[in-house]
Amino acid sequence: MEFVNPIKNVQDIQLMKDMLKERSSRDFVLFVLGINTGLKINTLLSLKVEQLVENSGDIRSFLLVEDQKIYINDQVKTALSFHLKKTQPPLDSYLFKSPKSDSPITRQQAYRVINEAARKVGIADQIGTHTLRKTFGYHAYLKGVAISLIQERFHHACPSDTFRYIGMDERDQKIDVNL
Structure with a gap:
């Protein structure tokens, strides 16, 4: 498995959106759900519409x-509303349904979607499905969420694992912790 990076630049995130x-x-x-929840790709792909919609x-x-x-924050609600208006899926269908079957898209397809979008907007870093989760953690930490909470969400053993996972080096950690 290749090591992938979070998307650290907010303008790159907006370009991808x-x-x-x-x-x-x-x-x-x-993309929006992944970077705003930090859920694993398998969890995202297994979501059904009824889990998010009454x-x-x-x-x-x-x-x-x-x-x-x-x-579920406003960014996700807005994106989800946009998608639901366009597609009008049944409540019992997969949110990320494949156009070829009633199943969700595969991890490989999700990888292609994220990776191709990153390349098209000029992101040169290694990008993959874990990028969504790492981006969530990176920006949550920058916004002041305690590393212990991010560590808990990601089920990591220690804060240093979480810092490494979200792409924070020693310099980043010291700058943010001392603010």
Whole structure:
């Protein structure tokens, strides 16, 4: 398995969102949900519409997965609303449904989506499906979320594992911790 990086530049994230939104509402939601929840790709791909949407059509405020309550922020709600209006999927269907079957897209397809989008917007770093999760952790830490909480979300043994995973070097850690 190749080592991949988080997307650290906020402008690159926005460029990817814009490009994916134009190309595919499904891929756009995959990216936005991934970078805003920190969920593993297998968990993301296994999501059904009904886990995020009430019978009334309202988007839930929380998602329950792996015995964790995951907050659904406004970025995710907006992206999800956009996708649902375009596709009108049944509640019992997979959120990231393959156009070829009733199954979700594969990890490999998700990798291609993320990697191709990154290349098209000029990101040269190693990018893959773990990039979504790492991007979530990196930006959560920069916004002041305690590393212990990110460590817990990622099920890491110690903070140093989490710092390494999210692409924080010693210099980044010291700058942010001392603010």
